[in-house]
Amino acid sequence: MQLASKTYEADSISAVQELYHSSGWTDGLPIVPPTADAVEACLDWAMMPPDQLIGIEPVRGLAITAEKLAINAVMAGCLPMHFPIVVTAWMAMMQDEFLLHGATASTGGCAVLVVLNGPIRLELGASGTFNALGNSDRATAVIGRAVRLCLINLMDVRPGVIDRSTLGHPGKFSYCLAEDEEDSSWLPLAEQRGVPKGASSVTVMAAGAPRQLMNEWTTKPEEILETFAAEMRANLRHYSIHPGNYALVIPKQLREHLQAAGWTKTDIATFIHERARIHRREWADVGKGAVVRDRGDSVYPAMERPDQLLVVAAGGPAGGFGAVIPPWLGNKSHAVTLPIGVCVDCEPPKK
Amino acid sequence: MTFRVLDPTTEKAPPAGKLAPRLDTLEGKTIGFISNGKEGTKGFFKHLDQMLREEYGVAKVVNRTKSNYSAPADKRIVDEIKGWDAVVSGLGD
Numbered sequence: 001m002q003l004a005s006k007t008y009e010a011d012s013i014s015a016v017q018e019l020y021h022s023s024g025w026t027d028g029l030p031i032v033p034p035t036a037d038a039v040e041a042c043l044d045w046a047m048m049p050p051d052q053l054i055g056i057e058p059v060r061g062l063a064i065t066a067e068k069l070a071i072n073a074v075m076a077g078c079l080p081m082h083f084p085i086v087v088t089a090w091m092a093m094m095q096d097e098f099l100l101h102g103a104t105a106s107t108g109g110c111a112v113l114v115v116l117n118g119p120i121r122l123e124l125g126a127s128g129t130f131n132a133l134g135n136s137d138r139a140t141a142v143i144g145r146a147v148r149l150c151l152i153n154l155m156d157v158r159p160g161v162i163d164r165s166t167l168g169h170p171g172k173f174s175y176c177l178a179e180d181e182e183d184s185s186w187l188p189l190a191e192q193r194g195v196p197k198g199a200s201s202v203t204v205m206a207a208g209a210p211r212q213l214m215n216e217w218t219t220k221p222e223e224i225l226e227t228f229a230a231e232m233r234a235n236l237r238h239y240s241i242h243p244g245n246y247a248l249v250i251p252k253q254l255r256e257h258l259q260a261a262g263w264t265k266t267d268i269a270t271f272i273h274e275r276a277r278i279h280r281r282e283w284a285d286v287g288k289g290a291v292v293r294d295r296g297d298s299v300y301p302a303m304e305r306p307d308q309l310l311v312v313a314a315g316g317p318a319g320g321f322g323a324v325i326p327p328w329l330g331n332k333s334h335a336v337t338l339p340i341g342v343c344v345d346c347e348p349p350k351k
Numbered sequence: 352m353t354f355r356v357l358d359p360t361t362e363k364a365p366p367a368g369k370l371a372p373r374l375d376t377l378e379g380k381t382i383g384f385i386s387n388g389k390e391g392t393k394g395f396f397k398h399l400d401q402m403l404r405e406e407y408g409v410a411k412v413v414n415r416t417k418s419n420y421s422a423p424a425d426k427r428i429v430d431e432i433k434g435w436d437a438v439v440s441g442l443g444d
Contacts, residue, residue: 006358016354025359034357059423062361071359102421107444153359332421 045080055094059101076146109165110328118200128180144174216320229275242330251315389443
């Protein structure tokens with residue numbers, strides 16, 4: 001396999017770290033040295049030649065190749081088996097509707113949320129239970145980190161360069177979770193969004209930080225979901241009034257009440273669409289009276305349609321918690337779901 | 352132990368635009384403003400419009416606003432640019 005990337009020599013592991021940090025090629029954490037062997041192992045696993053074009057970044061016309069994604073994936077700590085997820089996430093991010101440049105350059109400072117569905121989660125040990133939105137497992141940690149390192153090195157999404165975020169959030173180190181499909185009667189997110197049953201898939205969303213909520217004091221679906229809707233209303237008031245993809249992460253304790261009452265993800269989305277909306281005049285209550293103008297009676301829903309809600313079953317078994325993950329900025333970016341490894345013209349790389 | 356490690360960047364500069372030749376004078380010229388649509392552009396461009404006309408003799412100022420402040424300018428705006436002598440593109444943050 002002939003790799004095209006420039007090679008550097010470093011005398012020690014610490015010299016490798018200093019080379020990458022001083023060149024601006026990291027997220028500030030140590031990296032795994034991307035040797036040719038490690039990179040080729042990723043490409044072999046995915047059956048991709050190094051120069052395979054994964055996509056063209058739509059705004060600046062940047063060609064994204066398998067080799068460069070693999071180098072960054074190795075740096076992030078990915079094993080070969082993690083690499084196809086990184087590739088698929090990037091294919092999804094380069095769809096026009098994701099608005100990759102805007103989402104990663106914006107002062108709004110969102111991160112790319114990656115949600116895994118299907119059997120590949122089990123092969124990778126991607127856990128959707130304890131600490132689902134934190135450091136839950138190796139697979140989600142390194143996949144999320146790989147997405148960010150690729151942004152840094154392939155699109156110059158570095159702070160103060162293309163990344164103009166005012167604040168950013170911790171998900172910009174890694175923001176990946178797996179759905180807990182085994183412990184849920186709901187349709188997996190990807191299936192809900194049209195991927196055939198049994199196919200592994202990746203969903204990407206330009207996402208703000210999770211907003212955690214708690215309601216341990218009811219078993220009624222309407223009351224549980226009212227807490228989620230209230231958190232979304234808070235986001236509409238405090239952050240942005242624009243409608244778009246929101247994600248709800250619903251752990252087991254609250255999920256079981258909803259499932260026992262027969263509520264599906266579609267039922268949840270319909271309820272939330274009705275409840276998660278505010279009047280523009282409410283902005284005056286939170287210090288934003290200057291932009292209410294003469295439109296105080298206008299109603300602003302969090303989503304344009306119920307199917308813009310991404311409901312994910314994930315989280316540890318105990319605790320009446322949940323999370324609302326808001327969009328970067330309404331409909332400017334749309335979540336994209338793609339199956340992994342679906343290819344009509346695949347052939348193994350030439351040795 | 353020597354590590355042989357690979358460059359993680361694209362290694363090539365992205366396809367870049369080229370600056371148009373600088374104007375000798377603004378006198379009698381047509382200047383286009385492309386606003387990203389944010390609130391802060393309004394006062395800035397209004398003032399710049401006045402300054403260009405009154406102090407620099409600009410003949411015409413064309414104001415255009417992008418439909419999405421996070422995306423490149425709309426094609427309809429880009430198509431108009433060739434009719435202008437210079438462009439000022441502004442953020443409103």
